[in-house]
Amino acid sequence: MTQKRFNWAILGCGKIAAKFSSDLKLLPNARLYAAASRSQYKSQVFADKYGFEKAYGSYEEMVADPEVDIVYVATPHSHHRDHVILCVEQGKAVLVEKAFALTATQAAEMIDAAHRNKVFLMEAFWTRFQPSFQKAMEVLQSGDLGKAWMMRSEFCFYSPYNPDNRLYNLALGGGSLLDVGIYPVFWALQIFGTPSEIQTTADLAPTGADRSIAVTFKYPGGEIAQLASSLAVCSDTQTEIWCEKGFIRVRRIDPSTVKVTISAKDKSEEELIFHLDNGFGLFLEAQHVMECLDAGLTESPMLPHSFTLLQMQLLDEIRTIAGVRYEGPPPTPSLESRGL
Ligand SMILES: NC(=O)c1ccc[n+]([C@@H]2O[C@H](COP(=O)([O-])OP(=O)(O)OC[C@H]3O[C@@H](n4cnc5c(N)ncnc54)[C@H](OP(=O)(O)O)[C@@H]3O)[C@@H](O)[C@H]2O)c1
Structure with missing residues (x-):
């Protein structure tokens, strides 16, 4: 059992954020602190439903709140890079939904930003904790x-x-x-x-x-x-x-x-x-994040950044072979560039 009570914030009040928030309630050391949406009305409805104390009408306002300890990023994967970097630049610990990013290049940028800011970052990979x-x-x-x-x-x-x-x-x-x-x-x-x-x-x-x-x-x-x-x-x-x-x-x-x-x-x-x-079952990953923070870690020993990065590289490789191209992402690394 962890020691500290952590203030959680939700970034993006969609479907999985709803399930995650109801799971957070099961953890006595998690305080449901803030819900942030692009719409003030939506965040207020969400906060009222799940018991968050504050509702923000923009993600930027929420990350500026010094009381927020951990942000759960639950937007589409296309937006994970920008939203995670927004949070870590404000010194927030982050749990971001899978897929961690669109590409391995984006994933590396996110991990670099977390390292630079010396904050915790982990992919919310449900299965790992089951x-x-x-x-x-x-x-x-x-x-x-x-x-x-x-x-x-x-x-x-x-x-x-x-x-x-x-x-x-x-x-x-x-x-x-x-x-x-x-x-x-x-x-x-x-x-x-x-x-x-x-x-x-x-x-x-x-x-x-x-x-x-x-x-x-x-x-x-x-x-x-x-x-x-x-x-x-x-x-x-x-x-x-x-x-x-x-x-x-x-x-x-x-x-x-x-x-x-x-x-x-x-x-x-x-x-x-x-x-x-x-x-x-999402409370297991949330509990793990708080245990890592109590131990002063910036990376999870169960789901290290190296694993997340490798997984993103494989996904890039599979997509490249399959002919799936997202708008705008930089070129994906090849098997050769990974030394395979
Ligand atoms: N671990 C799991 O079991 C699990 C299950 C389902 C999904 N996921 C992951 O969770 C993420 C979100 O999935 P979801 O099913 O919850 O999606 P969703 O219901 O569509 O919710 C995504 C939320 O992201 C926000 N958002 C910000 N920019 C957006 C944009 N340009 N377009 C649409 N939404 C935008 C919206 O929140 P606001 O309007 O409040 O700003 C929206 O409600 C995905 O990465 C997905 O892979 C994980």
């Missing part, structure tokens, strides 16, 4: 199932095509990869590390955003990861890790429940259910 993920990694690292050689991971949901929707609008960082494909990429990076080969096939929506994308990572040791995401279909939201003596399956059953199956070749199957009685 007990189900930690259990799967623990089983894998125990070696009980032998070496993992292959894995398959997907995250798909159906969202009807609408060029103005954030999910399909390239100006807002649209596409399945940055919205949900980032989760399978995260799993592969955690399990096998940096791939040496990337193959990608994508179906682009008329806006140019990737509607569906399939990715294969190959590793120097021979390991293979098959990943997929889509805005066009429903799927199981499942990750399977195939090992020499069995497999692990992590499957999201509903928003509050994840089932982890550990199936050994010579033994019966073990099924573990991870169920949240309260909240959406």
Whole structure:
């Protein structure tokens, strides 16, 4: 349990900010201090609903408030770079939603700004803090199932095509990869590390955003990861890790429940259910941020900047192969530039 009570502010009062705010209420050391929106009316409605003490009608006014300790940035990924830099330049600790940025170049700028200002910065990567993920990694690292050689991971949901929707609008960082494909990429990076080969096939929506994308990572040791995401279909939201003596399956059953199956070749199957009685599971990352700040850290040991940067570089690489181009971002680094 952490010591200090921290004043949290929300930057961007959208859908995920609503869930995050209701989760913050579960943490006794989190004070719901300020909500900031581009609209004063919207921030006031949001603040009243979730119990924030102050409502700001601009992000700039909120970050100028010296009482704000931590800002949760919940705008579209296209705006994360500018909003994170706005906060860190004012000395605020920042938890920013995934995807951390549009490109690796933007991510590096954000991390540099946090270093320069000596403030904490972390990507709000939900999965990293879930007990189900930690259990799967623990089983894998125990070696009980032998070496993992292959894995398959997907995250798909159906969202009807609408060029103005954030999910399909390239100006807002649209596409399945940055919205949900980032989760399978995260799993592969955690399990096998940096791939040496990337193959990608994508179906682009008329806006140019990737509607569906399939990715294969190959590793120097021979390991293979098959990943997929889509805005066009429903799927199981499942990750399977195939090992020499069995497999692990992590499957999201509903928003509050994840089932982890550990199936050994010579033994019966073990099924573990991870169920949240309260909240959406976002309080785990918020609690971790406060623990890091109590310990005087500017970077999370669970989700270091080097990992976030590497993940952004892989996402750049996948998008480049798939032919998805955002408006304005600088050229993406190539595999060669990462020394692969
Ligand atoms: N961790 C998770 O499980 C999870 C789930 C969903 C989304 N996310 C991430 O969270 C971020 C926001 O997603 P969301 O679904 O909450 O989006 P959303 O409902 O569209 O909300 C985004 C908010 O950003 C603000 N904003 C600032 N500039 C904007 C612009 N030019 N256009 C639109 N909105 C703008 C708006 O707040 P104001 O009008 O109040 O200024 C808006 O309400 C994305 O990066 C997404 O990937 C994470």
